Amino acid sequence: MPFLSRRLRAALLATASAALVAATTLPAPVPLGIGDPLFPHLGNPGYDVLAYDIGLTYNGHNDEPLSAVTTIDMKTTEPLERINLDFTRGTVRSVAVNGLRADFEVADEDLIVRPAGRVPAGVPLRVTVRHTSDPSGERDSGGWVRTADGLAMANQADAAHRVFPGNDHPADKAYFTFRVTAPSELTVVANGLPTGRSRHGDSTTWTYRTEHPMATELAQVSIGRSAVVRRTGPHGLPVRDVVPAADRDRLEPWLKKTPDQLAWMEQQVGRYPFENYGVLIADTETGFELETQTLSLFEKRLFTDARYPEWYVDSVLVHELAHQWFGDSVSPRTWSDLWLNEGHASWYEARYAEDHAGKPLEERMRSAYTWSDTWRAAGGPPARPAAPAPGEKISLFRPVVYDGSALVLYALRQEIGQDAFGTLERLWVRGNRDSNAATADFVRLASRVAGRDLTAFFDGWLYGAKTPPMPGHPDWHSTAPAVERGQR
Incomplete structure (x- = not known):
């Protein structure tokens, strides 16, 4: 041990004593949030995540916990005594901050880390958590989804x-690296591009990285007996679809449509915003499809159940594809901005059905208008949706945020004209690429494109309890029968 002067030893003792006093006087750890109107405890203040490196080890049994190491590179945005992370349904084994072991506690669904001392604003940190990741929870609660031959993710x-x-x-997007080890007879695919694969004994480690920032709810890892079908999209875009190996030929008629669907969407709003695209078809039942970034998740039954007509399946494929622009590249600032995601995806879904299957957009919008007051009474207006029911987070995704919000876009096109609307759509996705945007940003841009203040127009359509008159269609009427109120 080096020699320490009396003055230096006294200074160190004083610092240690002050730190001890500070530690003993800190308030009890509590779960925090960034104050989202619909999910007040989601997210955490005080830092900005720059990148995630997620290591997972899968033993071949999809009802047993995976061993995991998650490394988070972040930068503090304010002084922090503790670092709150969202985490539940796993066992935390250890935490380190910048390589030094750190104490941690759990409060509700927060993992609360105590660094060695108070961290000033503007400091880069690397937080490494060794934990388990448990897929054995309730099927409809989200997170891991167990498939017939492995796992996938559904995090929204x-x-x-x-x-x-x-x-x-989603307000804190970051870059992701996935390192997944699984038995070598299985295939692993994740968001982004493959950057490595190495075999060691009976296991193989697969590595993927995103080239664009991503919201946590859009993360995707597929593990199973899968075939990866590759083809080329517009401008040489890599397209890779992931399907159960036994169903590859059966699903090919749907998979081969993706390049043309990509080209159609590019005609509407501009170039595809990411490094690759594809569909992940999983043998599971979730009750929904999901726009996980660069690799949209679909249930196999959508393509194998003869009750679903071809035009309908095509429109669902385009719905999730449209989300790559609206929701993934341009992500909501709060969950109350969800209408910007789902309204646009529903809009292009309906437009595609009109262009390719002769399903008139105006008929669909008139039907939506008829139901609009009912939907608003049940779930709130498009940009001020009611909170999801306790224990039913998925109930946030109501008709008012789908066709009820596409109806807002139809009304806007009626109000400002088709050319201005098309310009607005392209400017929106280009100007907000790889970032977050809010309803107020959309209103501001629409007003600029239209050359007049549209605030009053949007106030009624986005926040009104009753649906405003439809421009150009004074004969349209909306009703809210009492028996329908309260339905989800």
């Missing part, structure tokens, strides 16, 4: 922290 809206610790709110 607030379930990524049931898989890995992080800042689980």
